[in-house]
Amino acid sequence: MSRVTCDLTISLDGFAAGPNQSKAEPLGEGGELLHRWQFEEPESNAAEREGILAAGAFIMGRNMFAGPGAWDENWRGWWGEEPPYHAPVFVLTHHQREPLEMQGGTTFYFVTGGIESALAQAREAAGSKDVAIAGGAQTVRQYLSAGLIDELRLHIAPIVLGAGERLLDGVANLKLEPTEVSGTKLVTHVRYQLVR
Protein backbone atom coordinates (compact mmCIF):
# COMPACT_ATOMS: atom_id res chain seq x y z
CA MET A 1 0.00 0.00 0.00
CA SER A 2 1.22 3.50 -0.70
CA ARG A 3 2.57 5.61 2.16
CA VAL A 4 0.99 8.75 3.55
CA THR A 5 3.50 11.60 3.65
CA CYS A 6 3.29 15.17 4.79
CA ASP A 7 5.61 18.06 4.00
CA LEU A 8 5.26 21.15 6.14
CA THR A 9 7.41 24.21 6.65
CA ILE A 10 7.47 25.59 10.19
CA SER A 11 9.34 28.34 11.99
CA LEU A 12 11.90 27.50 14.65
CA ASP A 13 9.25 28.29 17.24
CA GLY A 14 6.85 25.83 15.63
CA PHE A 15 4.43 27.95 13.63
CA ALA A 16 3.15 26.80 10.23
CA ALA A 17 1.60 30.21 9.57
CA GLY A 18 1.80 33.68 11.07
CA PRO A 19 -1.03 35.44 12.90
CA ASN A 20 -4.09 36.95 11.23
CA GLN A 21 -4.43 34.69 8.22
CA SER A 22 -6.78 36.13 5.62
CA LYS A 23 -7.62 35.75 1.97
CA ALA A 24 -5.22 38.61 1.25
CA GLU A 25 -2.49 37.03 3.40
CA PRO A 26 -3.21 33.29 3.51
CA LEU A 27 0.01 32.46 5.37
CA GLY A 28 -0.58 35.17 7.99
CA GLU A 29 1.71 38.02 8.92
CA GLY A 30 5.32 37.07 8.26
CA GLY A 31 4.27 33.66 7.02
CA GLU A 32 5.74 34.09 3.56
CA LEU A 33 9.21 34.23 5.20
CA LEU A 34 8.77 30.54 6.01
CA HIS A 35 9.11 29.72 2.33
CA ARG A 36 12.20 31.73 1.39
CA TRP A 37 14.07 28.42 0.99
CA GLN A 38 11.76 27.41 -1.85
CA PHE A 39 12.03 30.65 -3.77
CA GLU A 40 15.56 31.85 -3.02
CA GLU A 41 17.37 28.53 -3.01
CA PRO A 42 15.47 26.40 -5.52
CA GLU A 43 18.53 24.50 -6.71
CA SER A 44 20.00 23.68 -3.30
CA ASN A 45 16.59 22.39 -2.24
CA ALA A 46 15.61 20.74 -5.52
CA ALA A 47 15.13 17.24 -4.09
CA GLU A 48 12.92 18.47 -1.23
CA ARG A 49 10.87 20.67 -3.55
CA GLU A 50 10.29 17.78 -5.92
CA GLY A 51 9.41 15.54 -3.00
CA ILE A 52 6.59 17.86 -2.00
CA LEU A 53 4.86 17.35 -5.34
CA ALA A 54 5.77 13.72 -6.06
CA ALA A 55 2.65 12.14 -4.61
CA GLY A 56 -0.04 10.46 -6.68
CA ALA A 57 -2.82 12.25 -4.83
CA PHE A 58 -3.11 15.10 -2.33
CA ILE A 59 -5.38 16.02 0.56
CA MET A 60 -5.81 19.57 1.79
CA GLY A 61 -7.98 21.43 4.27
CA ARG A 62 -10.62 23.86 3.14
CA ASN A 63 -8.53 26.83 4.37
CA MET A 64 -5.58 25.77 2.30
CA PHE A 65 -7.79 25.59 -0.75
CA ALA A 66 -9.96 28.61 -0.11
CA GLY A 67 -8.55 30.62 2.82
CA PRO A 68 -10.56 31.65 5.86
CA GLY A 69 -13.93 33.33 5.51
CA ALA A 70 -17.14 32.45 3.71
CA TRP A 71 -17.12 29.52 1.27
CA ASP A 72 -17.09 30.81 -2.30
CA GLU A 73 -18.66 28.29 -4.67
CA ASN A 74 -16.74 29.73 -7.61
CA TRP A 75 -13.29 29.88 -6.03
CA ARG A 76 -10.67 28.11 -8.16
CA GLY A 77 -7.72 28.02 -5.70
CA TRP A 78 -4.57 30.13 -5.41
CA TRP A 79 -2.57 28.38 -8.07
CA GLY A 80 -3.87 29.71 -11.38
CA GLU A 81 -5.35 27.57 -14.13
CA GLU A 82 -2.51 25.02 -14.00
CA PRO A 83 -1.88 24.15 -10.33
CA PRO A 84 1.44 22.46 -9.51
CA TYR A 85 -0.13 19.22 -8.26
CA HIS A 86 -0.78 17.49 -11.60
CA ALA A 87 -2.83 14.90 -9.73
CA PRO A 88 -6.15 14.55 -7.90
CA VAL A 89 -6.47 16.83 -4.88
CA PHE A 90 -9.08 15.99 -2.23
CA VAL A 91 -10.33 19.07 -0.38
CA LEU A 92 -11.89 18.58 3.08
CA THR A 93 -15.01 20.71 3.33
CA HIS A 94 -18.57 20.74 4.63
CA HIS A 95 -19.84 22.07 1.29
CA GLN A 96 -20.74 19.72 -1.52
CA ARG A 97 -19.39 20.79 -4.87
CA GLU A 98 -18.80 19.18 -8.25
CA PRO A 99 -15.18 18.23 -9.04
CA LEU A 100 -13.16 21.11 -10.47
CA GLU A 101 -10.92 20.06 -13.30
CA MET A 102 -7.93 22.30 -13.93
CA GLN A 103 -5.24 22.19 -16.60
CA GLY A 104 -2.25 19.86 -16.35
CA GLY A 105 -3.90 16.96 -14.59
CA THR A 106 -5.02 18.61 -11.35
CA THR A 107 -8.64 17.98 -10.37
CA PHE A 108 -10.02 19.21 -7.05
CA TYR A 109 -12.52 16.82 -5.46
CA PHE A 110 -14.58 18.13 -2.56
CA VAL A 111 -14.98 15.61 0.25
CA THR A 112 -17.63 16.05 2.91
CA GLY A 113 -17.20 12.67 4.60
CA GLY A 114 -14.21 13.52 6.81
CA ILE A 115 -10.52 12.70 6.89
CA GLU A 116 -10.77 8.92 6.61
CA SER A 117 -13.07 9.12 3.64
CA ALA A 118 -10.70 11.56 1.95
CA LEU A 119 -7.78 9.26 2.63
CA ALA A 120 -9.57 6.23 1.20
CA GLN A 121 -10.39 8.15 -1.98
CA ALA A 122 -6.86 9.52 -2.24
CA ARG A 123 -5.32 6.07 -1.81
CA GLU A 124 -7.54 4.75 -4.55
CA ALA A 125 -6.53 7.60 -6.85
CA ALA A 126 -2.81 7.42 -6.04
CA GLY A 127 -2.40 3.77 -6.98
CA SER A 128 1.15 2.74 -6.05
CA LYS A 129 2.29 6.32 -5.48
CA ASP A 130 2.23 8.09 -2.10
CA VAL A 131 -0.63 10.14 -0.75
CA ALA A 132 0.46 13.58 0.51
CA ILE A 133 -1.28 15.56 3.22
CA ALA A 134 -0.67 19.00 1.74
CA GLY A 135 -1.84 21.12 4.68
CA GLY A 136 -2.62 23.37 6.38
CA ALA A 137 -1.57 22.83 9.94
CA GLN A 138 -5.02 21.97 11.25
CA THR A 139 -5.48 19.24 8.67
CA VAL A 140 -2.03 17.84 9.40
CA ARG A 141 -2.83 17.78 13.12
CA GLN A 142 -6.01 15.83 12.44
CA TYR A 143 -4.17 13.19 10.41
CA LEU A 144 -1.30 13.01 12.93
CA SER A 145 -3.71 12.60 15.84
CA ALA A 146 -5.51 9.83 13.99
CA GLY A 147 -2.23 8.00 13.40
CA LEU A 148 -2.67 8.15 9.63
CA ILE A 149 0.67 9.68 8.58
CA ASP A 150 3.67 7.48 7.84
CA GLU A 151 6.32 10.12 7.18
CA LEU A 152 6.41 13.73 8.34
CA ARG A 153 8.94 15.88 6.50
CA LEU A 154 9.51 19.08 8.38
CA HIS A 155 11.24 22.01 6.79
CA ILE A 156 12.35 24.22 9.68
CA ALA A 157 12.93 27.84 8.69
CA PRO A 158 15.41 29.71 10.91
CA ILE A 159 12.92 32.38 11.87
CA VAL A 160 10.90 33.14 14.98
CA LEU A 161 7.31 34.13 14.20
CA GLY A 162 6.21 34.61 17.82
CA ALA A 163 2.54 34.03 17.03
CA GLY A 164 0.28 32.26 14.57
CA GLU A 165 -0.81 28.67 14.06
CA ARG A 166 1.36 26.04 15.69
CA LEU A 167 1.74 22.70 13.97
CA LEU A 168 1.88 20.48 17.03
CA ASP A 169 -0.47 22.11 19.56
CA GLY A 170 -2.77 19.49 21.02
CA VAL A 171 -1.15 16.58 19.20
CA ALA A 172 -0.13 14.07 21.84
CA ASN A 173 1.38 10.58 21.93
CA LEU A 174 3.33 10.90 18.72
CA LYS A 175 6.22 8.50 18.34
CA LEU A 176 8.66 10.00 15.90
CA GLU A 177 12.01 8.83 14.65
CA PRO A 178 14.21 11.14 12.58
CA THR A 179 15.66 9.25 9.63
CA GLU A 180 17.33 11.94 7.55
CA VAL A 181 18.54 15.47 8.10
CA SER A 182 20.00 18.09 5.76
CA GLY A 183 19.79 21.76 5.17
CA THR A 184 20.93 25.10 3.82
CA LYS A 185 21.24 28.50 5.42
CA LEU A 186 17.50 29.09 4.92
CA VAL A 187 16.10 25.76 6.05
CA THR A 188 16.73 22.55 7.98
CA HIS A 189 15.05 19.46 6.53
CA VAL A 190 14.18 16.62 8.91
CA ARG A 191 12.34 13.44 7.92
CA TYR A 192 10.43 11.69 10.67
CA GLN A 193 8.98 8.21 10.52
CA LEU A 194 5.85 7.86 12.60
CA VAL A 195 6.27 4.79 14.79
CA ARG A 196 3.11 2.82 15.49
Add this chain to the structure above:
Amino acid sequence: MSRVTCDLTISLDGFAAGPNQSKAEPLGEGGELLHRWQFEEPESNAAEREGILAAGAFIMGRNMFAGPGAWDENWRGWWGEEPPYHAPVFVLTHHQREPLEMQGGTTFYFVTGGIESALAQAREAAGSKDVAIAGGAQTVRQYLSAGLIDELRLHIAPIVLGAGERLLDGVANLKLEPTEVSGTKLVTHVRYQLVR
Protein backbone atom coordinates in the same frame (compact mmCIF):
# COMPACT_ATOMS: atom_id res chain seq x y z
CA MET B 1 37.35 37.71 22.09
CA SER B 2 35.84 34.37 22.97
CA ARG B 3 32.41 33.45 21.62
CA VAL B 4 29.26 33.01 23.62
CA THR B 5 27.63 29.66 22.90
CA CYS B 6 24.50 27.98 24.13
CA ASP B 7 23.53 24.32 23.95
CA LEU B 8 19.94 23.49 24.67
CA THR B 9 17.82 20.41 24.13
CA ILE B 10 14.21 21.05 23.14
CA SER B 11 11.26 18.93 22.12
CA LEU B 12 9.92 19.06 18.59
CA ASP B 13 7.19 21.36 19.88
CA GLY B 14 9.76 23.72 21.36
CA PHE B 15 9.80 22.93 25.07
CA ALA B 16 13.06 22.96 27.04
CA ALA B 17 11.32 21.42 30.06
CA GLY B 18 8.03 19.71 30.78
CA PRO B 19 5.27 21.12 32.99
CA ASN B 20 5.38 21.28 36.81
CA GLN B 21 9.11 21.63 37.35
CA SER B 22 10.04 20.97 40.97
CA LYS B 23 13.04 20.11 43.05
CA ALA B 24 12.05 16.46 42.75
CA GLU B 25 11.59 16.77 38.98
CA PRO B 26 13.76 19.69 37.84
CA LEU B 27 13.07 19.05 34.14
CA GLY B 28 9.31 18.85 34.66
CA GLU B 29 7.03 15.98 33.72
CA GLY B 30 8.44 14.06 30.78
CA GLY B 31 11.43 16.40 30.62
CA GLU B 32 13.99 13.67 31.16
CA LEU B 33 12.93 12.15 27.82
CA LEU B 34 14.53 15.17 26.15
CA HIS B 35 17.94 13.87 27.13
CA ARG B 36 17.71 10.26 26.01
CA TRP B 37 20.20 11.05 23.25
CA GLN B 38 22.87 11.86 25.84
CA PHE B 39 22.37 8.76 27.92
CA GLU B 40 21.35 6.11 25.37
CA GLU B 41 23.56 7.18 22.47
CA PRO B 42 26.67 8.60 24.12
CA GLU B 43 29.03 7.41 21.40
CA SER B 44 27.00 8.56 18.39
CA ASN B 45 26.68 11.97 20.02
CA ALA B 46 30.18 12.19 21.49
CA ALA B 47 31.17 15.39 19.70
CA GLU B 48 28.02 17.23 20.73
CA ARG B 49 28.27 16.06 24.32
CA GLU B 50 31.88 17.20 24.53
CA GLY B 51 30.89 20.52 22.93
CA ILE B 52 28.43 21.21 25.72
CA LEU B 53 31.21 21.09 28.31
CA ALA B 54 34.10 22.56 26.30
CA ALA B 55 33.67 26.17 27.39
CA GLY B 56 36.10 28.00 29.67
CA ALA B 57 33.30 29.38 31.83
CA PHE B 58 29.56 28.80 32.23
CA ILE B 59 26.55 30.90 33.15
CA MET B 60 23.35 29.41 34.52
CA GLY B 61 20.09 30.66 35.95
CA ARG B 62 19.22 30.19 39.60
CA ASN B 63 16.61 27.55 38.76
CA MET B 64 19.14 25.47 36.86
CA PHE B 65 21.45 25.60 39.87
CA ALA B 66 18.88 25.26 42.62
CA GLY B 67 15.48 24.40 41.13
CA PRO B 68 12.30 26.34 41.84
CA GLY B 69 11.23 27.16 45.38
CA ALA B 70 12.91 28.91 48.27
CA TRP B 71 16.63 29.69 48.01
CA ASP B 72 18.65 27.25 50.14
CA GLU B 73 21.91 28.79 51.25
CA ASN B 74 23.47 25.35 51.70
CA TRP B 75 22.43 23.85 48.36
CA ARG B 76 25.43 22.44 46.46
CA GLY B 77 23.82 21.77 43.07
CA TRP B 78 22.54 18.60 41.40
CA TRP B 79 25.87 17.31 40.21
CA GLY B 80 27.49 15.76 43.28
CA GLU B 81 30.85 16.82 44.68
CA GLU B 82 32.58 16.79 41.27
CA PRO B 83 30.33 18.61 38.77
CA PRO B 84 31.00 18.03 35.08
CA TYR B 85 31.90 21.66 34.32
CA HIS B 86 35.53 21.68 35.52
CA ALA B 87 35.49 25.47 35.17
CA PRO B 88 34.00 28.55 36.81
CA VAL B 89 30.19 28.62 36.73
CA PHE B 90 28.42 31.94 37.26
CA VAL B 91 24.96 31.57 38.78
CA LEU B 92 22.44 34.39 38.28
CA THR B 93 20.65 35.04 41.56
CA HIS B 94 19.33 37.79 43.78
CA HIS B 95 20.99 36.21 46.82
CA GLN B 96 24.56 37.03 47.72
CA ARG B 97 26.63 34.01 48.61
CA GLU B 98 30.32 33.18 48.89
CA PRO B 99 31.84 31.20 46.00
CA LEU B 100 31.34 27.46 46.30
CA GLU B 101 34.40 25.48 45.32
CA MET B 102 33.74 21.92 44.27
CA GLN B 103 36.11 19.14 43.26
CA GLY B 104 37.63 18.91 39.79
CA GLY B 105 37.91 22.62 39.04
CA THR B 106 34.26 23.69 39.22
CA THR B 107 33.59 26.76 41.34
CA PHE B 108 30.11 28.28 41.52
CA TYR B 109 30.13 32.08 41.73
CA PHE B 110 26.88 33.81 42.65
CA VAL B 111 26.23 36.94 40.61
CA THR B 112 23.64 39.49 41.73
CA GLY B 113 24.47 42.15 39.15
CA GLY B 114 22.46 40.76 36.22
CA ILE B 115 23.23 39.04 32.93
CA GLU B 116 25.76 41.52 31.57
CA SER B 117 27.76 41.50 34.75
CA ALA B 118 27.77 37.71 34.72
CA LEU B 119 28.92 37.68 31.12
CA ALA B 120 31.76 40.11 31.81
CA GLN B 121 32.97 37.95 34.68
CA ALA B 122 32.62 34.77 32.64
CA ARG B 123 34.55 36.24 29.72
CA GLU B 124 37.34 37.26 32.07
CA ALA B 125 37.43 33.77 33.56
CA ALA B 126 37.25 31.95 30.20
CA GLY B 127 40.28 33.63 28.66
CA SER B 128 40.48 32.53 25.05
CA LYS B 129 37.92 29.76 25.48
CA ASP B 130 34.19 30.16 24.85
CA VAL B 131 31.61 31.20 27.40
CA ALA B 132 28.59 28.86 27.52
CA ILE B 133 25.11 29.86 28.58
CA ALA B 134 24.19 26.58 30.26
CA GLY B 135 20.47 27.25 30.83
CA GLY B 136 17.69 27.07 31.73
CA ALA B 137 15.34 28.33 29.09
CA GLN B 138 14.55 31.61 30.85
CA THR B 139 18.22 32.51 31.12
CA VAL B 140 18.81 31.60 27.47
CA ARG B 141 15.87 33.80 26.44
CA GLN B 142 17.35 36.73 28.37
CA TYR B 143 20.70 36.39 26.64
CA LEU B 144 19.11 35.85 23.21
CA SER B 145 16.88 38.90 23.64
CA ALA B 146 19.88 41.01 24.64
CA GLY B 147 21.75 39.88 21.50
CA LEU B 148 24.57 38.38 23.55
CA ILE B 149 24.73 34.85 22.09
CA ASP B 150 26.92 34.10 19.09
CA GLU B 151 26.02 30.45 18.48
CA LEU B 152 22.88 28.57 19.50
CA ARG B 153 23.22 24.80 19.28
CA LEU B 154 19.82 23.21 19.45
CA HIS B 155 19.39 19.53 20.09
CA ILE B 156 15.88 18.70 18.95
CA ALA B 157 14.46 15.56 20.53
CA PRO B 158 11.78 13.78 18.44
CA ILE B 159 9.17 14.04 21.17
CA VAL B 160 6.10 16.18 21.73
CA LEU B 161 5.79 17.39 25.33
CA GLY B 162 2.60 19.39 24.81
CA ALA B 163 3.22 21.68 27.77
CA GLY B 164 6.06 23.13 29.81
CA GLU B 165 8.58 25.92 29.31
CA ARG B 166 9.12 27.00 25.72
CA LEU B 167 12.55 28.16 24.68
CA LEU B 168 11.55 30.87 22.26
CA ASP B 169 8.37 32.40 23.71
CA GLY B 170 8.66 36.15 23.71
CA VAL B 171 12.01 36.25 21.94
CA ALA B 172 11.58 38.43 18.87
CA ASN B 173 13.78 39.76 16.11
CA LEU B 174 16.27 36.93 16.10
CA LYS B 175 18.30 36.53 12.95
CA LEU B 176 19.49 32.97 12.77
CA GLU B 177 21.48 31.10 10.19
CA PRO B 178 21.87 27.34 10.40
CA THR B 179 25.47 26.34 9.73
CA GLU B 180 25.57 22.64 10.52
CA VAL B 181 23.07 19.86 10.90
CA SER B 182 23.39 16.23 11.94
CA GLY B 183 21.56 13.69 14.01
CA THR B 184 20.65 10.24 15.19
CA LYS B 185 17.31 8.54 15.77
CA LEU B 186 17.02 10.23 19.16
CA VAL B 187 18.08 13.79 18.28
CA THR B 188 18.62 16.33 15.53
CA HIS B 189 21.51 18.72 16.09
CA VAL B 190 21.33 22.16 14.46
CA ARG B 191 23.90 24.91 14.92
CA TYR B 192 22.67 28.45 14.43
CA GLN B 193 24.82 31.54 14.09
CA LEU B 194 23.15 34.62 15.46
CA VAL B 195 23.37 37.33 12.80
CA ARG B 196 23.80 40.88 14.12
